[in-house]
């Protein structure tokens with residue numbers, strides 16, 4: 632191990648949400664345990680943070696039903712997101728930094744709506760960095776599958792069932808210009824129109840190829856008002872499947888190990904990280920837990936691990 636630069640010590644709460652009700656296939660429900668086995672809590676403690684693992688939230692089982700009116704498992708998705716919302720909001724009110732261990736990406740509706748509620752009452756600006764291969768901006772009218780892990784960004788922007796769009800206590804939870812999407816390389820046809828109409832800033836893989844990851848993250852972190860709460864929603868399928876096989880919806884052509892590390896390191900440098908989701912890790916598809924280990928290494932960088940003591944950046 633190399634020595635690490637002293638990062639500001641944070642009080643972090645790990646919250647497990649072991650469900651795959653929003654996904655098209657089973658297995659993301661095992662994500663929290665795989666992250667524990669990979670040593671996520673210990674990895675963050677090694678950086679000097681105070682980490683509490685609050686265990687797993689309760690929620691309904693996956694009924695494995697077909698979609699109804701374009702939504703698959705809507706009652707279960709609502710139940711899980713209510714649990715996540717309340718738990719994340721409680722940790723933010725306690726002054727702690729919540730790390731949601733999913734679970735599939737539908738859970739970001741609960742976590743980010745809680746962050747939006749917290750920021751609204753604290754008067755803090757919010758920016759959401761959405762790392763993903765997919766835009767997750769489908770609606771029941773556009774989705775090819777009904778799987779609700781493809782809908783969280785739309786729900787957070789006010790497009791979706793009221794039980795989800797109003798979780799924050801106000802709707803929409805997010806304004807599109809608070810969101811930056813990074814790594815996108817698979818967007819459904821109708822979704823493409825919706826994103827364009829909403830005006831979300833998307834840094835797709837072509838943009839990353841053309842500009843380089845450094846310039847993309849600089850842009851995504853540009854114009855941050857002082858005191859901004861940064862939320863990172865990290866879908867493991869953001870990563871190239873060669874290094875991160877444990878995802879059900881893998882798309883080739885994703886960022887490399889170093890590009891992903893650079894993202895995390897540059898976010899850490901801002902000192903503004905306020906909350907994190909790690910989602911879509913499907914241990915049933917992993918190879919000797921290597922994707923969970925990789926997610927843990929990236930979390931370490933996000934929480935301040937650096938190779939050298941850096942000055943005058």
Ligand SMILES: [Mn+2]
Pocket residue numbers: 736763764765767780866911
């Ligand atoms: Mn996603």
